[in-house]
Amino acid sequence: MKILWNDQIVDEKEVKIGYEDRGYQFGDGIYEVIKIYNADVFTATEHIDRLYASADKIQLVIPYTKDVLHKMLHELIEINEVQNGHIYLQVTRGTSPRQHNFPLPVVESVLTAYTKETTRPLAELENGVKVCFVEDVRWLRCDIKSLNLLGNVLAKQEAVSKNCYEAIQHRGEIITEGSSSNVYGIKDGVLYTHPVSNLILNGITRKVILDCCQEVGIQVVEEAFTKEQALEMDEFIMSSTNAEVMPIISIDGHMIGNGKRGEWTEKLQQAFEKKIPATLEV
Structure with a gap:
């Protein structure tokens, strides 16, 4: 399976998340689950808009425009050949030495996304x-x-x-x-x-x-x-x-x-x- 890791689609074995990633240590991040029907994302615009709204509420910067993120998710679906299922997408505040307050200087956030084939219940x-x-x-x-x-x-x-x-x-x-x-x-x-x-x-x-x-x-x-x-x-x-x-x-x-x-x-x-x-x- 291929994974979206920041702005690259790579083999799942290539993904390496730091042990001081703030998502791992603090839950300092956001996520979305987006449905895939017939090899396309359902209500993608609404999900991506909510992702960015959640990011704003916790002062998290997503380093890609919404259009770029849409494009990357569609590429991920196509590469993994998913027909019906979902995408799990998350963004953390990034990796930095452990401290409760936000990192200074600011570090780049970490984005990961993967697809899963599922059937309707x-x-x-x-x-x-x-x-x-x-x-x-x-x-x-x-x-x-x-x-x-x-x-x-x-x-x-x-x-x-x-x-x-x-x-x-x-x-x-x-x-x-x-x-x-x-x-x-x-x-x-x-x-x-x-x-x-x-x-x-x-x-x-x-x-x-x-x-x-x-x-x-x-x-x-x-x-x-x-x-x-x-x-x-x-x-x-x-x-x-x-x-x-x-x-x-x-x-x-x-x-x-x-x-x-x-x-x-x-x-x-x-x-x-x-x-x-x-x-x-x-």
Whole structure:
């Protein structure tokens, strides 16, 4: 497999990351996961824009223009001959002697990206998944897609230990988002989701879903809701780059609706699929 390492595409064995890289020692960096459908990147502009926005929030300089980065990612997909899967892309503040403050003089950031061939979770998209509640113990800048993911990792591991697909996080009684997803409840034909703030990541798939809501005619209310309200929803869904529009059929063993994918969820899935390449092979 070939890896994008800074501005070069090289064999994976050639990539060498310094032991004092700040991403390794501090989680001092940012990342994106971008979906590949039919050998092309989906919502690439939105992902790259968010990458640069995250960089600005932590005063990190990405030494390439957005156009150059787009070009390099397309070359990486072509060289690795990926049809359906995703790109993982990260940028760290670079390698320098260990100190908590930013390096002085400034060092060049380190960019790496690789591709992975994956299939769509078709069975789960049809049948739905089970999730559990987990207290949200992360820091207060969840709007930054940073490498500091230990809180997310612990939440996901708790979900896995309970044989669940995802952890639905909450601060007190208020639902925020999943450990690696955004979440939504549907009640009486209205979709509810936590408003964009520092407490959630404004997901790219989230933005696509909100566009789909307009197309299918479901009202959207960006308003926080509680754990109790979540259990009373007619339908519940989560979304991410790889999970797409994923139905949730139970939370902590409590059945949502009739325990099956709901009508609004199916409509949103159909609207979402119309936005990805028509030649997608499943």
